[in-house]
Amino acid sequence: MADQKKENNDFIHVHEDVIERVNGSMPDDEILYELGDLFKVFGDTTRIKILYVLLESEMCVYDLAQVLNMTQSAISHQLQILKQNKLVKFRREGKTIIYSLTDSHVSTIIDQGMEHISE
Amino acid sequence: MADQKKENNDFIHVHEDVIERVNGSMPDDEILYELGDLFKVFGDTTRIKILYVLLESEMCVYDLAQVLNMTQSAISHQLQILKQNKLVKFRREGKTIIYSLTDSHVSTIIDQGMEHISE
DNA sequence: TAAATATATGAACAATCATTCATATGAAGG
């Protein structure tokens, strides 16, 4: 390791020390997969729009469909995904079900994304 | 508007006032599309790993492939996407090309994602 | 309890995407 001489032509440009250090700081694959899944949720315009709307006001499914000018079914499917990723919560009120955001990470993540693209 | 009486059975549960207010706060479709595209980039484990590595240290393509135990071609393709979205920059040094992060939004976005999934 | 309203869900299809393989480009050294 201390001896930098290359005895054969393996590892010509692989910097093992950096690679080991970096590997140490890398979270488990399972966590990274979860993280990717979370960002996939933000990677669709329809879901972003839903989140944007809920950032402003809680809303029922039918109204969401109206605002976004989309099918009730399409909205329900997307709400399902947002629900699975714990980005939205819901409560029943009579016949309707009202959705709202679960936490403040949504707004931070969207804000940072906005800052990045507006540069 | 002031008169809440429903004259026929249109608009039984559409709350027009809320819808209009929410529509006003919604960015243009073009921007939302761009935002979705940005988050799509974070929605893939390989790209997240690349960003994680570069968060720790700038690195050449071959080393990235070693660290992530992936094909050089696969890494190059993903770097291309990261480049297009201005998340990474690069400089040439002799024969190798060294990639690094462009700005600090990357770390904020990843951090917030991490915070969200670890709850 | 039957009809109406609000939402959810399953299957299917088109579109998008990540990787692989083969090959191209481009710089450096002999």
Next chain:
DNA sequence: CCTTCATATGAATGATTGTTCATATATTTA
């Protein structure tokens, strides 16, 4: 210049995904 090393790129393919259509579930009201 000709070879080698480092990276980029194009086409092909298998996998994933968003929407639609049809239908199911669940709550309220007549």
